[in-house]
Amino acid sequence: MRISILIIFLFHFQQSYGQYVSSWYNTENGLPQNSVKAIVKDKYGFIWLSTDNGIVQYDGSVFTIHNKLAVTNLHFENFYGNVLNDSIVIYNNNDENKILIRKRKVHSITKSTFTRTFTKEKFNFLKRISKNSPESKYGSNTKYYIKTSSGKYSFYNNRIIYTDEKNRQTKVPIVTTNLSNIFLNGEDTLFLADPKNRKTYRVDKGKLTTLTKATLFNDPETKIYWQQITGQTFIINNDNIYLLQGYKNDELQLKFLITYKNFGNQFFNSIFYDKDFKRLYLGSVTKGLNIVQLTQFFTAQKKIHFVDEVSSSSIPFNENTIIDPYGYEVNKHGLVKNHHFGVNDKHFMFYDDSGNILYKNDDDVVRRYKSTQYTTTHSIHFPGLKGFFKSADQFAVSTTDLTHSYLHLFEDEQLKTINTTLEFTGFVNSFLQYNNDEFLIGCSDGLYLGRLKQKIAAQVAKEINVKNIIRTSDGQIWITTNKDGFFLFRDKKLFKMPLDQNSYLNSAHYILGDTHGYYWISSNNGLFRVAKKQLLKYSENNKTPVFYYRFTKNDGLLTTEFNGGSMPDAYSLKNGEFVFPSMEGFVFFDPKDIKAYYPDKKRIYVERVRINDSDITYFSKDLILENNYKNADIFIDIPYYSNSYNLRVEAKIEGQDPDWQQIEIKNERKYTISNLIPGNYTLQLRVQVSPEGSYAYRTVKIKIKPLFYQTTAFKLAVTILFLFIFIVIIYTRTKFLQIRNRLLKKKVSNIKIALKESTQHLEAVKNDMQKESEYQKKLIEAISHDISTPVKFIAMMSQKLIDVREVDLQKEYFDSIHQSSEELYNFTMHLKEYSDLFGTYDVYEKHEYPISEILMAKQKLFNEVSKSQNSRIEIIGKGNIYCQFNKSILSCIVHNLVDNAVKNTSGGIIYIIVEDNQEKITLKIADTGKGMSQEQLTYYNGLYQMSMNEDIIKFRNYGLGLHMVIYLVKKMYADISFYKNYPGGTAVEVNIYKNKMNGKKNFNS
Structure with a gap:
């Protein structure tokens, strides 16, 4: 009897959903309390929950808790009011406070302006009903009523009375023993189920109609959930949930939603179905809120112990079933039959042209024959078998020896006669016949275009690991890779497609095109849908935006991880359903039934x-x-x-x-x-x-x-203040200048005196500048003079080097030039010291140094020059003599005296003698050369007696060198004398006194 009733009833409701995704929310993840008493959706699209610890608003992402309200308690009950009029009302315990939800806000209503839902009449209590569930409790001493748009229904003493707007009453001639079975359909029509007598009563504004047909409504196993503000009624029968669609042809129309296992154990008190997003909200008395996402995605699972659900390749078997290499035949609801193919490679499976099934097992291609209902097999062995492919009428097998991979193209499906073999460095992953003569090969190291007649394959793209080559139903060819995104192959060129915002499509698996203008792309993290025209336009203009829509577990998938790399991977069945392999089984869905959700532009x-x-x-x-x-x-x-x-x-x-x-x-x-x-x-x-x-x-x-200080008023005030201060300053300044002008007149004489002093000062500055200019000239002349002899010597030796032919002489001249050049270089490295000769007033160093350093340096500098004149330079001194005299000045003095002696000595000796006693250091340079004339000796000795250095420098009858020596000797407070050397030559003696002044004056004092 029950079976026949159910069969009859199936004609009156529409089966809509099968699988679903369930998510629980409680105090640990957003709710303020675990008792959800009522659920409603406002006119703006937001979900509202009534709990024992406040009112909760839900926008699909966050629960916003309203519990800081001006109320006496937070134990809220049912919702009342009218959603379309933006008036949702809720009361707390004992109707102590009334809350109005309007324009997405929560408002407290004062007690003086609201009516209660629970009041005391003369002989009993009066309570309003707006919601019904199996958990509802009804007392015998309470009068209940349902308020409608045209009146109200009252329930008391098992009787029903309808009262219209004019307060006219109509007694309904039925007995009500269980108010849990009542509900409204529409605004005014009351229904009452009578499970005992298998009847359903319809009361329309007091008029009774009895429906005698046995239906799910009056089934003893049925539980009824009804809420007036939402206008929804749900029938729960043996864990099946149905939604009342309306009343037509004297029958209530139901829509099947889902089968919810163990529904009665969850203590659900309220239900709401959001048809816009196909979501079912279930409020439990003790466990919180359960949100159930109804879906049109079906994941086929075998549910066999110790057999995983990981799926890869498969082929259509019947109109709505598929079969995999293990022999499992499934449809969208699960396992249909096990054909016991055994354990095989999951990644390759095809039909041959005779309808036989081919799949891979180790190094064999196994063929199961259709003629024997796929019970008999034949195997073809290929050493190193990697995979096999079928594209259009072309069969191919790939093998490897771990050094190279080989693609063998066969003449027919028997896989016996090889037409062409191509060799590759990477593994062959995919194969597609491009046209009658050309085919595409996807390898781990790139994409290749092969030509059957020429038996060659040219690389189209390198450094991409090709996963699959797909020709979609619209004729487009797509290339997916393991980590480099996916490409459109058109006109033998690759066009890289944009990725989604999280780059999940970097490892896209497979692409199918539906008949509604969309591509469906599987990946390791979700299933994506994108408009065909967007991708194709992007290939022409990469500035064109592309919008991907991603489906995940929230949309009904058991997993977001799909599988790729199998042949075939995804396809469509004759009934229009798509099949994609995933880690939890094969995913079935009809693209036309899958809805992509976007916000309502008016609800932002x-x-x-x-x-x-x-x-x-x-x-x-x-x-x-x-x-x-x-x-x-x-x-x-x-x-x-x-x-x-x-x-x-x-x-x-x-x-x-x-x-x-x-x-x-x-x-x-x-x-x-x-x-x-x-x-x-x-x-x-x-x-x-x-x-x-x-x-x-x-x-x-x-x-x-x-x-x-950033306000306009402040800036204006500051501007005015500055103007006032400026005016005051100008006025004060003017008065001050007037006073000062008078004072200036009195100071004219003082100014004249000051001008005179300034003139004198300027004269002194002028003299100093002239001295500075003269100093610069002296410096240049000194440098030029001191380097002239070594340079002249190098020039002379160079000329001799040109003229001479003997090797030994050439070597000797080269050595002389080299030695002189090196010493000249060392000399020039210390030219900076010359800048101190004329300008410095300090004739002492801070630290002592040996005079022998200077003497030996000059000996080396002039040694080659003296050799060229058959002379030599000897230094005669008693040990190391240290001094603190200005090193630059002393070096210049020695340089010029030695230079003069070398120039005037040929075939002789130049002696450099230094002696030290308590008061002075005596430096003597004597040569055995041609010597000075008496006139020159008198001139230089007389020149030393001059008092002004300017006279010394200007008087140049006998050259610059000795004049500069005399100038520097006087600068050091020293004595110099010139006299004949015996038996020949000239001797110059310089006495440098250790006592700085020694009663003498230098030119700087």
Whole structure:
């Protein structure tokens, strides 16, 4: 009897959903309390929950708890009111407080302005019914009523009375023993199920109709859930959940939603179905909220112990079933039959042209014959078998010797006669016949285009690991890779496609095209849908936007991880269903039944803000922030109950951001501003509302208050103050100048005196400048003079080198040139010291040094020159003699005296003698050369007696060198004398006194 009743009833409801995804929410993940008493959706799309610890608003992402209300308790009950009129009312325990939900806000209503749902009449209590469930309790001493648009139904003493708007009463001639079985359909029609007598009563404004047919409504196993504000009635029968669709042809119409196992053990008290997002909300008395996502995705699972559900290749078997290499035949609901093919490679499976099934087992291609119902087999052995392929009428087998891979193309499906063999360095992963003569080969090291007639394969793209080559139903050819994204192959060129926002499509598996203008792409993290025209336009212009829609567990998939790399991978069945392999089984779905969800462009609200982590507040058009704010979270409230990955929200601040910035959607949908200086800003927000990429826009004016010194009034006041101060300063300055002018007249004489002094000072400056100029000339002349002899010597030796032919002489001349050049180089490295000769007043060093350093340096410098004149230089001294005289001056003196002696000595000896006694150091340079004339001796000795250095430098009858020596000797407070040397030559003696002044004056004093 029960079976026949159910068969009859199947004609009156539409089966809609099978599998579903269930998510529980409680105090550990968002709810304030685990007792969900009522559920309703407002006219703006937001879900509201009634709990024992406040009212909860849900937008699909976050539960917003309203428990800071001006009420006596937070134990809220059922919802009342009218959703379309934006008037949702809820009471707390004992109707102590009334809350109005309107315009997405919660308002407390004062007691003097609201009626109660539970009152005391003269002889009994009166309580309103707005919701019904198996958990509802009804007392015998309470009069209950249901308020409708045309009147009300009252229930008392097992009787029903209808009262219309004019207060006319109609007694309904039936007995009500269980109010848990009543519900409304529409505004005014009451239904009452009578399981005992298998009848259903219909009362329309007091008029009774008895439905005698046995249905699920009056089945003793049925439980009824009804809520007046939502207008929804649910029938629960043996864990099957049905939704009342209406009343037609004297019958109640039901829609099957899901089968929920162990429904009665969850203690559900309230149910709401959101048809826009195909979600079922189940509120439990003790366990919280269960959100069930109904889906048109079906994952076929075998559910055999110790057999995994991982799926790869398969082929269609019947109109709505498939078979895999193990022999499991499944449809979208699960296992149909096990054909016992055994354990085989899961990645390759085809039909041959005779309908026989081919699959891979180790190094064999196994053929199961259709003629024997696939019970008999024949194997073909290929050493090193890697895979085999079928594309159009071409069969191919790939093998490897671990050094190279080989693709063998056969003449027919028997796989006996090889037509062509091609060799590759990478592994062959995929194969597709491109045209009658050409074919594409996907390898681990690139993509190749082969030609059958020429028996060659040319590489089209390298450094990509090709996973699959797919020709979709529209004729387009796609290349998927293991980590390099996916490509369109057109006109023998590759066009790289854009990735999704998280780059999951970097390892896309397979692509199928439906008849509704979309491609479906499987990946390791979700199933993607994209408009065909967007990808094809992108291949022509890579500035064209592409919008992917991602399906995940939230949409009904058991896993987001699909499988790829098998042949074949995905395909469509004759009934229009697509089949994709995944880690949890084969996923079946009909593309036309899968809905992509986008926000309603009219249901996007920007009205809430949280400043500096404080409580959330509302604002209207403009958001005003104090100047000391740190950050402000502006919430984008969107009732969106699908996967937030597909919610694309972008923002930019005019004048600050040149481009739109996508907001990362996490738990809260918000845009955070910080570090904006005081001023006025315009925040623009846009939300994608269609698969084509159209947007809905929202604008928020933001004003950040300035500090007092940043206000216009303050700036104006400061400007006025500065103007006033400026005027005062000008006036004061004028008076001051007048007074000062009078004083200046008195100071004319003083100024004249000052001018005179200035003139004198300028004269002194002029003299100093002349001295400085003369000093520069002296410096240049000194340097030129001191390097002339070595340079002249090098030039002379170079000429001799040119003229001479003997090797020994050439070597000797080369050595002389080299030695002189090196010493000349060393000399020039110390030219900086010459800058101190004439300008310095300090004739002493800070530390002592041996005089022998200077003497030996000069000996080396002039040694080669003297050799060229058959002379030699000897140094005669008693040990190391140390002194603190200015090293640069002493070096210059020795240099010029030795230079003069070398020039005038040929075939003789130049002696450099240094002696030290208590008072002075005596330096003597004597030569055996031609010597000075008496006139020259008299001249130089007389020159030393001059008092002004200018006279010495200007008087140059006998050259610069000795004049400079005399000048420097006087600078050092020393004595110099010139006399004849015996038996020949000239001797020059310099006495340098250890006592600085020694009663003498130098030219600088």
